Amino acid sequence: MALKDVKSRIASVKNIQKITRAMEMVAAARLRRAEQRIESLRPYAGAVRRMTRQAAEAAGNVPNFPILNEHESEDKIGILLVTGDRGLAGAFNSQIVRAGLRAGIEYEGAGKTTVWYASGRRGVSSLAFRGREAKGAYTGFTDRPSYANAREIAADLVAAYVDGEVDRVEIVYNRYVSALTQEVTRETLLPLQHATIMGDDGADDSLGGRAAEEDAASDHADGKHALVEYEPDPEVILERLIPAYVEISIFRALLESTASEHGARMTAMRNASENAGDIIKDLTLEFNRERQAAITQEIMEVVAGAESLV
Amino acid sequence: MARTPFKVEVLTPEGEVFNDEVEMVSTRTSVGSIGILANHQPLLAMLNPTELRLYKSESEVVRYAQGEGFLQMTGDRALVLVDEVFSVDKLDAADLRDRLKRAEDELASAEEDSEERRQAERDKRRLEAFLKLTESA
Structure with missing residues (x-):
């Protein structure tokens, strides 16, 4: 390769490295913020759980709301894919689409129909590419999902479930483990499980691990048996508290997915920067070799020219 | 006091x-x-x-x-x-009116006594309450 070509390739790889380094740093900063937001949800989720317990105790039991009832036959399965709006994050988006489609094909193989929902542009376009239309497409917020986004998705899913358009809803998202690890997770959103609500053993994780301790502590402080006024009746309060679990579950999945996305992008960009470094090293070696060869060539030409004069 | x-x-x-x-x-x-x-x-x-x-x-x-x-x-x-x-001053009346319009459209197209209708009603109530706040501010 000519000396000039090598030089310009080094320059362009260096430029790419600058960009990937910058993207890595941006992702790292956003990852920290996303982690904090997962933490911020915990106290709220814990408080919703405590209030539910209190109201359920006052009402005698949790009444049979439609979203708690299993449908008699499970023919129509709703699948919500939680992806990002942007790529350049390694396998982050593709592993969700792959896991979701695999589950969908399994259901279809068993004679069920599937209804698709997707949050994040990547999920929506991947579904379209595979010839599956998303019944609900939610985009434009995956960098920083708000509770209103989760509420919108939950409203659609709950309506579809209660109105009988789907008999079961599953969510597929990247659970955030660490910046390096994201775990593809598939959970059932609807029908809502009694265990999720009352926080029986093992179900605690879904709404924050600290909830159980907080429950125990507050049960004492609240003086459980004090006469409590309810406005309106505890049954009506529960009717709004219970759907909040669906919203919170979706919001948590969106937050975890966002943290996972930034983590995955950070890792992918770090690898890209390291790769660029390797390429630059190789190219620099080649450049030096070429340069020396050129110098040697010139010296030999000068010597040969001088010799011919003698 | x-x-x-x-x-x-x-x-x-x-x-x-x-x-x-x-x-x-x-x-x-x-x-x-x-x-x-x-x-x-x-x-x-x-x-x-x-x-x-x-x-x-x-x-x-x-x-x-x-x-x-x-x-x-x-x-x-x-x-x-x-x-x-x-904060009340961060509410955008024009945006709220847009969303309220959409919620009303949804409400109009939703079937009687469906969950979809109840969700739309809930949206409408929220947006109307916020809109009222921007007017009184």
Whole structure:
């Protein structure tokens, strides 16, 4: 390769490295913020759980709301894919689409129909590419999902479930483990499980691990048996508290997915920067070799020219 | 007359927005407007979208636009749990009107007695409450 070509390739790889380094740093900063937001949800989720317990105790039991009832036959399965709006994050988006489609094909193989929902542009376009239309497409917020986004998705899913358009809803998202690890997770959103609500053993994780301790502590402080006024009746309060679990579950999945996305992008960009470094090293070696060869060539030409004069 | 202060915590899914002593909390339950003073009887109430006012004193009032939520009064402290809060001056009337229009369209196309209809009604109620706040501000 000519000396000039090598030089310009080094320059362009260096430029790419600058960009990937910058993207890595941006992702790292956003990852920290996303982690904090997962933490911020915990106290709220814990408080919703405590209030539910209190109201359920006052009402005698949790009444049979439609979203708690299993449908008699499970023919129509709703699948919500939680992806990002942007790529350049390694396998982050593709592993969700792959896991979701695999589950969908399994259901279809068993004679069920599937209804698709997707949050994040990547999920929506991947579904379209595979010839599956998303019944609900939610985009434009995956960098920083708000509770209103989760509420919108939950409203659609709950309506579809209660109105009988789907008999079961599953969510597929990247659970955030660490910046390096994201775990593809598939959970059932609807029908809502009694265990999720009352926080029986093992179900605690879904709404924050600290909830159980907080429950125990507050049960004492609240003086459980004090006469409590309810406005309106505890049954009506529960009717709004219970759907909040669906919203919170979706919001948590969106937050975890966002943290996972930034983590995955950070890792992918770090690898890209390291790769660029390797390429630059190789190219620099080649450049030096070429340069020396050129110098040697010139010296030999000068010597040969001088010799011919003698 | 100065009233007895008590602790109030306002929690949203995005974190704590307020945690301080106030003299009175004013908000709206599904039954009607309510003002909470110190030593109120234990209460669990369902809140509808409205203006949440936290009276630190007669003259110093912290105001938010709140979405749906719950209020729990236990002993000497109140916990206000709402799905979202905004400062009133951050509400965008034009945007709210747009969204209200959409919610009304959805409501019109939703079938009678469907969950879809109930969700649209809920959206409409929230947007109307916020819109009213922007008009009074």
